[in-house]
Amino acid sequence: xxxxxxxxxxxxxxxxAHEKGTAHKWTSETAREAGRKGGKAVSQNRExxxxxGRKGGKxxxxxxxxxxxxxx
Numbered sequence: 001x002x003x004x005x006x007x008x009x010x011x012x013x014x015x016x017a018h019e020k021g022t023a024h025k026w027t028s029e030t031a032r033e034a035g036r037k038g039g040k041a042v043s044q045n046r047e048x049x050x051x052x053g054r055k056g057g058k059x060x061x062x063x064x065x066x067x068x069x070x071x072x
Contacts, residue, residue: 017023026034043049 014023
């Protein structure tokens, strides 16, 4: 089965579930719980978290001029 055919079938199933009222409905609590579970799983991979941290650090300092000094 090609991807387009699979996508079509999945779409029909989702539409039918919504029409019948059996589709999953996210509440703020269930969404929060799912996010917590996902974050917990990802954060256990220390190498992955280190990579994310490095990317964030590089991006946050991308447009910073190293000659600028904060003088208070």
